[in-house]
Amino acid sequence: MNEQYKAAAEFLSRRDCFDILTHDYPDGDTLGSGFALCLALQQLGKKARVITTSLPKDYTFLQKGIVPQSFETQTVVSVDVADEKLLGCHREAYSGRIDLCIDHHMTNRIQAPLRLVDGHAAANCEILFRLFKVMGVTVTREIADNLYTGISTDTGCFRYTNTTSDTLRTAADIIDLGCDTAYINKVMFETKTRKKLALEREVYNTMEYCCGDRCAIIAVTLDIQNKVGAGDSELEGLASIPRQVEGVKIGITLREKSTGEFKISVRTDGDVNAAEFCSRFGGGGHAAAAGCSLKGSLEEVKNTLKSAVKDVL
């Protein structure tokens, strides 16, 4: 593993003019990884920018300190992107062009000449913190804010089973570098917009149980999204709701992306492998959190999932 870090550090120090790719429906870990790496490269005197499909309002603070730069792309690095499919609207532009892939998804499928993939890291930002040490980057307060945001959001603030003692020690080191945990924890874990609250209320009403209450399903239909006026930032985090119910082993969230097209998020308690479950439908992810896409009517998609749940429970 150490050799992979050295190779990645050597590659980054040799190259310039970086496009840093993040995954679509961006979360704290892909954005934190992207902006942290951009800040680090700019600190080393290089040109770099972060490519995102969107930047939810709560995450805009992560850009602090980034200098906007114009250049012709020479190097492409992806962070926290498990598959080129997840580049969203940027997929076509960057397909087959990724030079270095930095990721913590065991199931990473990106074919890049250089890969730094560590499935043991709870968050991709853990990998970046280690990489920065090898690169000799000074972890400033702004970089620390990005890294802490990635680690804390990908572990549910150290609550999820992916959290290891290494995760906590890395976070401790990052806190000592001056990151603003009070602000980040408040924004990420304490505060809800009124829209988000309205959305949760609507979504609670769609909760249904199957397989002797060991599976719970919620559906975020277009009707609900339109009624509440909810955007990506409100929709994030809903996937944890169904699995929270006592006795539930598989929690499934259906998000209608367009009529007849659903993004499925699966959360499990560890007994069932979520990534394996989702791979039945061409998806993937982690053991306790994974996703896939399905087409059909709401009822059809639900029935498909319920049958699959019966198989694994």
Place this chain on the structure above:
Amino acid sequence: MNEQYKAAAEFLSRRDCFDILTHDYPDGDTLGSGFALCLALQQLGKKARVITTSLPKDYTFLQKGIVPQSFETQTVVSVDVADEKLLGCHREAYSGRIDLCIDHHMTNRIQAPLRLVDGHAAANCEILFRLFKVMGVTVTREIADNLYTGISTDTGCFRYTNTTSDTLRTAADIIDLGCDTAYINKVMFETKTRKKLALEREVYNTMEYCCGDRCAIIAVTLDIQNKVGAGDSELEGLASIPRQVEGVKIGITLREKSTGEFKISVRTDGDVNAAEFCSRFGGGGHAAAAGCSLKGSLEEVKNTLKSAVKDVL
């Protein structure tokens, strides 16, 4: 500080037949401290038992490994108890009899011959982990479970502002000793009963805003409590809901205890003093969390509170 740890360790090694006192309405930190210390003392061949006013269902697993013992009390140790008043029904029996007070409340008022009070520790269990090292106690899986429960619950799973890098490193060391974080986090932070979920749904529907949306109010009426069949354990934690809404400075929760009688919980973001607000109605508490009681119809009580909110905002 080191001297205090040594003195406490020396005292514990010299004495026997321990009653370990916890505070009333016990939480994870007082119970985790109590059972961890009891396990440690029994490991050293001493007689010890934990005195509690109650043991909520979710915490019963903390007793694992404790050997019930009969003896005449020779030594009294309090853990996480800031004041003798907080001993509840055991106050009379133990008043003035505490030999060693181990606590992390800056405001600790217990007059004991020996005190190990460290206000910098986020949780009392952090202090015990350090003390066990000095005592030469082997931190078994059961002791680790207790310590992790105390630290994680008193920090909202490392979310609250009391969490330091030391807290995270201590938790990391405890995780390496084999504690079952998956189980503990799930029970303490993830799991909601279906009743709790149903209750939250009902309560969300009562949310109203005033004072330019800077105040949010929810009402847990008897109708709702009866409809859902909710008891005390479901009602716990609801008071944090209204203050979580973005922009809300005062969150108020009305819980109808009997017809025309309401328990009021006030949570603020720090700009408004909750204890002062509640003292207008004969109540009290902390700067960010306080309570009082009010009589009248739901509308009357709401109007009284709204007028008072107008005064302070």
